Amino acid sequence: MHVDMNAFFASVEQRCSPALRGKPIAVVGSAKRTVVTTASYEARAFGVKTGMNRFEAKMACPQIIFVVGDNSKYIDASVRILEILNSFSPLVEAYSIDEAFIDITGCLAPFGTPSALAMEVKRRIKEALGLTCSIGIAPNKLLAKLASDMKKPDGLVIMDEASSPGVLEDLPAGELWGIGPRLTEHLGRLGIRTCGQLGRAPLSLLRDRFGVIGERLKLMGQGIYSNEVAPAGHEDEARSVGHSTTLPADTSEKGAIRRYLLKLSEMVGARAREHGLKGSKVCLTVRYPDFYTFSRQKTLPSHTNDTRAIYMSALSILEVMRLRTAVRLLGVSISGLAKGSGQMSLFEDDRRRQRLLEAMDEVNRSFGGYTITWGSLLDEGSGCDDETGVISPAWRPVGVKRINVK
Amino acid sequence: MKFTIEKSDFIKVLQRIQGIVEKRNTMPILANVLLDVSDGKINIMATDLEVFIKDSSPARVIEDGSVTVNARKLFEIAKELPGETMDISSGKDDKVTLKAGKARFNIMGLPSKDFPVFPAIDESAMKEMDSAVFRELIEKTSFAVSTDETRYNINGFLLESSSGRLKMVATDGHRLALITREGVSIDSGSKEGVLLPRKGVMEMKKVLDEKGGSFLLGITQKNAVMKRENTVIMIRLLEGEFPDYTRVIPKDNDKDAIAVRADLLSSLKRVSLLSTDKIKGVKFSFSNSKLVLSSSSPDIGEATEEVDVEYPFGELEIAFNARYFVDMLEALNDEKVRISLKDPLSPGVLRPTNGEDYTYIIMPMRL
Numbered sequence: 001m002h003v004d005m006n007a008f009f010a011s012v013e014q015r016c017s018p019a020l021r022g023k024p025i026a027v028v029g030s031a032k033r034t035v036v037t038t039a040s041y042e043a044r045a046f047g048v049k050t051g052m053n054r055f056e057a058k059m060a061c062p063q064i065i066f067v068v069g070d071n072s073k074y075i076d077a078s079v080r081i082l083e084i085l086n087s088f089s090p091l092v093e094a095y096s097i098d099e100a101f102i103d104i105t106g107c108l109a110p111f112g113t114p115s116a117l118a119m120e121v122k123r124r125i126k127e128a129l130g131l132t133c134s135i136g137i138a139p140n141k142l143l144a145k146l147a148s149d150m151k152k153p154d155g156l157v158i159m160d161e162a163s164s165p166g167v168l169e170d171l172p173a174g175e176l177w178g179i180g181p182r183l184t185e186h187l188g189r190l191g192i193r194t195c196g197q198l199g200r201a202p203l204s205l206l207r208d209r210f211g212v213i214g215e216r217l218k219l220m221g222q223g224i225y226s227n228e229v230a231p232a233g234h235e236d237e238a239r240s241v242g243h244s245t246t247l248p249a250d251t252s253e254k255g256a257i258r259r260y261l262l263k264l265s266e267m268v269g270a271r272a273r274e275h276g277l278k279g280s281k282v283c284l285t286v287r288y289p290d291f292y293t294f295s296r297q298k299t300l301p302s303h304t305n306d307t308r309a310i311y312m313s314a315l316s317i318l319e320v321m322r323l324r325t326a327v328r329l330l331g332v333s334i335s336g337l338a339k340g341s342g343q344m345s346l347f348e349d350d351r352r353r354q355r356l357l358e359a360m361d362e363v364n365r366s367f368g369g370y371t372i373t374w375g376s377l378l379d380e381g382s383g384c385d386d387e388t389g390v391i392s393p394a395w396r397p398v399g400v401k402r403i404n405v406k
Numbered sequence: 407m408k409f410t411i412e413k414s415d416f417i418k419v420l421q422r423i424q425g426i427v428e429k430r431n432t433m434p435i436l437a438n439v440l441l442d443v444s445d446g447k448i449n450i451m452a453t454d455l456e457v458f459i460k461d462s463s464p465a466r467v468i469e470d471g472s473v474t475v476n477a478r479k480l481f482e483i484a485k486e487l488p489g490e491t492m493d494i495s496s497g498k499d500d501k502v503t504l505k506a507g508k509a510r511f512n513i514m515g516l517p518s519k520d521f522p523v524f525p526a527i528d529e530s531a532m533k534e535m536d537s538a539v540f541r542e543l544i545e546k547t548s549f550a551v552s553t554d555e556t557r558y559n560i561n562g563f564l565l566e567s568s569s570g571r572l573k574m575v576a577t578d579g580h581r582l583a584l585i586t587r588e589g590v591s592i593d594s595g596s597k598e599g600v601l602l603p604r605k606g607v608m609e610m611k612k613v614l615d616e617k618g619g620s621f622l623l624g625i626t627q628k629n630a631v632m633k634r635e636n637t638v639i640m641i642r643l644l645e646g647e648f649p650d651y652t653r654v655i656p657k658d659n660d661k662d663a664i665a666v667r668a669d670l671l672s673s674l675k676r677v678s679l680l681s682t683d684k685i686k687g688v689k690f691s692f693s694n695s696k697l698v699l700s701s702s703s704p705d706i707g708e709a710t711e712e713v714d715v716e717y718p719f720g721e722l723e724i725a726f727n728a729r730y731f732v733d734m735l736e737a738l739n740d741e742k743v744r745i746s747l748k749d750p751l752s753p754g755v756l757r758p759t760n761g762e763d764y765t766y767i768i769m770p771m772r773l
Contacts (some may be wrong), residue, residue, distance in 0.1 A: 301553040301578075312556035320430070342687075342772030343580055343727060346753060347649050350579055 001102045001114070002136045002144035003085065003121065006153035008098035010040035012077050013067045015130045024048065025065045026057050031248055037069060041153055074098075077129055084124050088117065093229045101141050103229040118156050138164065142225035145177045164223040169196035176220055186210075187217075195221045241277060242333025243267040250289045250326035257327060261314045262307075263377055264332040269307035272334060273361055278303035279334025282313035286321065287329035295331075296321065303338050306357060307374075310334060407443050407471025408495040411463065413484060413506070416492070419461045420481040422637065423452040425609055426459050427477040438474035440521045441494070443467055452477055453522055457606040458640040460524055469495075472518035475502045483511050525640060527631050532624030533592055537614045537634075540623070543574040544611050546585045546764060549733040551604045552578035559646030563607055565625075566599035567591045573599075575651050581730045581768045582651055588763075592623055600625055601648055606641025613637055654767060656753050659746035663692055663717040664759060667743045670697075671735040673711045677701050678728035680709040686728040687771050692747075693721045701728075724750045725771040731756075734766045 005011070009027040014020045024043035026036040036057050039048040046061035057064055078097045085092045091103035104117060111117040118135045125131055134155040136147025143164055147157040150167075159167065173195055174184035190209060192198050198221025206214030219225065243264045251257065261284075272279065283297035296317045304310065314332050345351050363372045420439070428436035440451040448465045451458070473496040480502075484492065487506035496502045500515040544563070552560040557579065564575040572590045576583050610632050614621065621634035631640045678686045681701035691698040697715045702708035724747060735743065740758035747754050750773060756766040 302580075309554075309556055316555065342725070344751070344769045344772065345579055346577065346582060346654050346767065346769045347579060348653070349649065 001104050001118065001121075002138075002141065002148040003081075003100050003102065004134045004136075004145075004148045004152075005081070005098035006132045006134060007038050007040050007044070008077075008131075009038035009069055009074055010043070010067075011131050012073055012129075013070075014040060016073065020065060020067065023065055024061050024063060025067050026052075027067050027069045028054065030068045031246060033246065033248065077131070080129060081125060081131075084128060085121070087124075088121060091229045091231050093231055101144065101229045104137070115156060115158055118158075122154070122156070140223075140225040141227060141229065142177055142220060143223050146171075146175070149175075165196075168199065168221070168223050169194065171195045173198050173221070178220070179217075195223070197221070199223075239337065240283075240333045240335035241268055241272045241275075241279065241337070242283070242331060243271075244285060244329055244331030246287075246329045247327065250328050252323060252326040257318065257330065258315065259376060260330050261318065261332060262311050262374055264330060265311035265314055266307045266374065266377075268332050268334055269305050269310050269357075270361055270364065272305035272337075273357065274365075276339055277337045278305045278339075279310075280304075280336035280338070281334065282310055282317070283331075283333045283335060284314045284317040284321075285329070285331030285333070286318075286323070286327055288325050289328045290325075291328070293329070297335075299336070303336075305334070306353070308353075407441070407473055408468040408493075409443050409448060409465040410468070410491050410493050411448065411465040413487065413490055413492050415463045417481070417484050419450055419463050420477070420484060422461060422613065423450065423459050423477060424481060425605075425612065426452045426454055426457050428454040435474060435516050435520050436522075437476055437478070438516055438521070439477040439480060440472065440474045440518055441496075442472040442518065444470045451521070451524055453524075455522060456603060456642050457609055458522075458524055458638075459609065460638040460640075462636040471496065473500050473502055473515045474518050474521050475513055475515040479513055480504075483513075525629065527633075527638065527640065528624070528626070529622065529633070531593060531626065532622040532631065532633065534620050535590065535592070535623045536620050537618050539572075539587055539590055540621075541611060541614050543572070543585055543587065544607055546737050547574050547576040547583040548604070548608070548611075549737060550576040550578055550581055550583040550766075553604075554578070558644060559601070559648055562601050562603040562644045564599050564648040564651070565592075565602055565630075567593075568598055575648070577649065577651065580727070581734075581766065582654060583734065584651065584655075584765045584767075586763045592625055599648065600630065601644035601646065602630055603641060603644050606630070606639065610639050610641070613639065654753065655765065656746070656748060656755055656767070659748045659752070659755055661692070661717075661719045661722060661747045663697060663715045663745045663747070664742055665697065665713060665715045665745065667735055667738060667740060667758075670713055670743065671732060673699055673713045674728050674731055674735070677709045677711050678732070680706055681728065687725055688728040688731075689723060689725045689773065691721070691723045692717050692719070694718070722747060722750070723773065724754065725773050726754065726768055727771060730768045738764075 010025055013025060013027060022042060024040060024046060026039045026043055026048055028034045028036055036048060036050055036052045038050060043061055043064055048057045048060050048064060054066060074097055082092060082094055082100060085100055085102050089102050089104055089107045093101040095101055104114065108114060108117060111120060114137045118137060121135065122133060125133055132154040134148045134152045136144040136157050138144040138147050138159040139161060143159050147159045150157045171194060173179055173187050173192060176195060187198065190205065192201055198217060201218060203215060203218055206218050210217060245260065245264065247260065280303045281297050281299050283295050285293065285295040287293040298313050298317050300313060310332065345354065360372045423439060436454055442449040446467050447462050449460060449462045451460045483504055487509055489507045492504060492506040494502065494504055496515060500517050502513050502515045504511040547563060551562060555561065560577055560579065566573040570589055570591050572587045572592065574585050613634060621632055624631045629640050629642055674688065677699040678688050678701060680703050681687050689700045695715065695717055697713045698710055699713060700708065700710040734756055738758055740760060742759040744757050744759050745754060750770060753767050753769050758764055
């Protein structure tokens with residue numbers, strides 16, 4: 001079963017202030033330059049879409065009301081929804097802040113039918129939070145996600161082995177979960193446009209073109225998907241730890257860029273240290289004002305989660321980059337993750353530095369982020385305290401992907 | 407500029423300089439070699455601004471002159487040209503023509519006046535040194551040099567000369583190698599120790615690897631210079647302070663284990679096959695006359711192996727990165743090594759059993 005909250009951020013806001021109910025609203029970030037993260041259904045009717053900037057949204061719907069997102073509200077709502085879902089089945093996978101998969105095999109007895117269970121889930125969420133959701137029920141996660149997408153808002157679609165081939169036959173391949181625009185384009189070049197065609201495509205062709213995932217693609221075209229619902233703690237290990245930020249204004253000023261890099265490096269380092277992870281690669285992402293985005297990475301001689309080492313590597317990547325224009329967004333991440341090895345340092349200075357980072361992290365954990373931070377982040381006009389205020393799609397309620405937000 | 411040169415001589419010289427030519431392309435001219443023809447010979451020079459190399463080769467000179475040309479292309483072309491000799495010439499437009507047999511190449515050069523100037527060298531300040539001694543200093547320490555660019559003060563070797571004794575030290579912050587040779591010294595000016603960058607030293611070693619005998623070595627305020635026959639290499643010293651290595655040499659490690667080097671090396675290589683991917687953690691369990699090496703990886707499995715050691719003390723369990731051990735054991739050719747330990751959280755010391763002039767210190771991993 002897949003539960004997808006309808007216009008989640010906007011609905012939470014409308015729930016919290018009655019004045020907004022029934023009106024076209026758009027939730028935006030707190031930074032000066034931000035985009036619509038969610039539009040209410042009333043606003044969607046005017047053609048307001050996620051990703052539009054304020055101006056575009058205003059053009060589409062002059063009477064639109066902008067609401068600056070309040071992440072703590074959404075996290076609170078999300079956690080409460082997960083609690084409700086957990087009362088139905090222990091196997092709940094929080095896929096993002098407003099989506100979850102639930103394995104309901106074996107939980108049906110008290111309700112009789114899957115649809116009775118789904119109606120009860122909807123009723124409980126509506127009662128507790130006043131929010132609606134779309135639910136899809138199917139033999140696997142792939143089809144459940146597809147089903148929940150078919151009727152919005154407040155939908156309930158049940159798909160089974162008998163009905164799925166009919167749905168898939170003419171469904172564009174790009175509508176399937178996990179098949180993005182690029183893959184869709186590649187498939188299109190092979191003459192594969194619908195899921196039906198994908199399911200019938202010769203395996204050898206898909207293998208030649210896509211390697212090992214070719215087989216999985218063919219099965220997906222047939223509506224077969226074997227990944228189980230992964231409750232918290234059972235998900236795949238994180239492959240990277242990263243943060244990015246859209247700057248309040250495009251800049252090519254070296255000092256400002258460096259300060260943002262330090263701040264991002266500290267965010268990455270602190271989160272990696274919290275989870276005992278060290279990375280062997282540092283990746284720097286840059287986006288220009290025209291949205292051209294690129295990344296460069298660098299392999300380190302040893303694994304690290306030291307803010308300074310991450311920052312120095314990000315800086316050295318930046319130095320060879322030769323920026324074409326001003327920068328709109330910066331991102332820093334580490335990958336090639338390994339659990340801390342416990343290798344100790346030979347020199348007292350290094351050990352002291354290790355203890356310093358541990359002490360900083362502990363203070364920041366007890367008294368809130370940035371209680372102790374790097375001097376250069378406090379420079380007047382550094383602008384580094386601006387948060388964009390938008391929660392990442394990769395957010396998870398527990399584990400290394402739980403990013404603390406204000 | 408115009409000359410004819412024996413191809414085999416020329417290729418040898420060009421090969422020597424390939425490692426020094428700048429690859430990152432920050433300044434296009436650094437990808438070039440300078441060819442300077444005068445006095446019946448040709449001088450060849452390359453640099454990345456940290457390491458300078460100058461070499462010369464006899465040639466049949468028809469016209470003096472100089473030009474710079476892409477080092478890699480010149481080397482590749484010279485290797486493929488037919489015949490024993492080749493003709494090289496250049497004109498006012500810095501275009502270089504290479505001819506041999508019926509083949510003819512025209513390649514674009516850059517004016518020689520734009521090439522960095524080779525710093526002046528004072529040969530009187532240089533001292534004679536045995537190649538074998540200097541090579542040994544490098545071979546037994548180079549693996550411990552840090553390759554972490556953010557730690558520039560340990561990206562090289564510390565060379566110390568005092569009272570007729572030469573010391574070479576290298577570390578990466580987790581292990582440290584120190585070798586001492588009596589009866590040799592260099593004149594390092596006013597400084598007691600200098601920091602030699604890794605790349606330059608490895609280039610020096612390449613030249614020393616070609617044959618034995620002696621060479622000249624000199625240290626000035628900013629540079630280290632070596633000269634052998636026509637080859638001169640100059641490297642800029644690293645700035646920064648090497649950590650105080652004397653403070654990390656343990657003095658109270660009282661539990662000694664003696665092992666046969668080759669046996670320990672091959673056992674370690676086997677056992678470390680099953681330690682987790684990148685960090686080769688291996689557990690060393692010492693007990694009476696026995697050392698058990700073990701490793702495990704949650705996804706694959708586990709390995710153990712027993713190694714005979716002379717160890718008359720109580721049980722001790724300690725973990726090390728096997729690679730750090732292997733690097734050192736491979737660099738030695740002594741029959742036996744002595745491992746001196748104190749406790750699981752203090753550094754271990756490795757030495758050949760016959761001599762105190764080589765010390766290798768490894769920090770353990772937390773179990």
